Amino acid sequence: MSVSENIKQFLSNEIPSTVKLIAVSKTKPIQLIEEAYQSGYRIYGENKVQELVEKYEALPKDIEWHMIGHMQSNKVKYIAPFVSLIHGIDSFKLLKVVNKEGAKNNRKINCLLQFHIAKEETKFGLDLNEALEFIKSPDFSDLKNINICGVMGMATYTENENTIRSEFKELVHIFNELKKIIKLDTFKEISMGMSGDYKIAVEEGATMVRIGSMLFGKRNYNK
Numbered sequence: 001m002s003v004s005e006n007i008k009q010f011l012s013n014e015i016p017s018t019v020k021l022i023a024v025s026k027t028k029p030i031q032l033i034e035e036a037y038q039s040g041y042r043i044y045g046e047n048k049v050q051e052l053v054e055k056y057e058a059l060p061k062d063i064e065w066h067m068i069g070h071m072q073s074n075k076v077k078y079i080a081p082f083v084s085l086i087h088g089i090d091s092f093k094l095l096k097v098v099n100k101e102g103a104k105n106n107r108k109i110n111c112l113l114q115f116h117i118a119k120e121e122t123k124f125g126l127d128l129n130e131a132l133e134f135i136k137s138p139d140f141s142d143l144k145n146i147n148i149c150g151v152m153g154m155a156t157y158t159e160n161e162n163t164i165r166s167e168f169k170e171l172v173h174i175f176n177e178l179k180k181i182i183k184l185d186t187f188k189e190i191s192m193g194m195s196g197d198y199k200i201a202v203e204e205g206a207t208m209v210r211i212g213s214m215l216f217g218k219r220n221y222n223k
Ligand SMILES: *Cc1c(COP(=O)(O)O)cnc(C)c1O
Pocket: 024, 026, 047, 068, 069, 154, 193, 194, 195, 196, 210, 211, 212, 213, 214
C-alpha cells in the first residue's frame, strides 16, 4: 500500500478525530512525502535539523513541520523561521534559545516540554521537579516568544504493555501537575505514542501521536 493509503487508513481506523497524527518522515525521501502531500496530508515530523530544513525547502510551504528529535541549541536558528511545534524541549537553556530565535523571527514558537518517563537512560527529558522549578522562576515569565503547548514523552521500547501504560500514565500525571500552574488555554497537548505503542497512548489520553514506520515502512539506518 502507498503512504497516502496508509495515512488514510490510520486516520479512519486507528485514532479518534480528536487526536492529531504527526506523520514521521525521517530518513524517507522527499518524493514519498510529496506523494502523501498530494493526497492531502499536511502534518509531518522529523528528528534531525538538517534533514528538516532540506525537506522544508524542497516541499510546499503549507506543510506543518514538527521537530520531534533531540536538538542542540546552536541549531535552533535554522528551524526557527518555520517550525510549527518543537516536541523535544529538555532544558531551560534550550527553551531560552528558542525564545531568542523566536524574537529574531518576530514570532512565537510552539514548544512541548519533553519528560523522561522511560526506564532507558539513553532517552532524553526533564523530570517534574526540574520543570516546576523553572516554570516558577521569574525568568520563565520573561519568555515572550514561545508558547508552552504541553508535554511529550517516549515510553520504554518493550513488549511489556504494563510498563508502557504506566509510563504514559506518568506523563499524563506530569501534564496535570503542570496544568495547575500553567493556566494557559494553549497548554493542552500530550504527545505520546509511536508505531508500536500508540494504541495504549491513545487510551491513556494522547492528543498527538508520532507515527513513522507504520506509515512509511521500516527505516534503513545502515548507510
Ligand atoms: C522515529 C520517532 C518516532 C516514530 O517512530 P516509529 O516507531 O517509526 O513510529 C516517534 N517519535 C520520535 C521522537 C521519533 O524519533
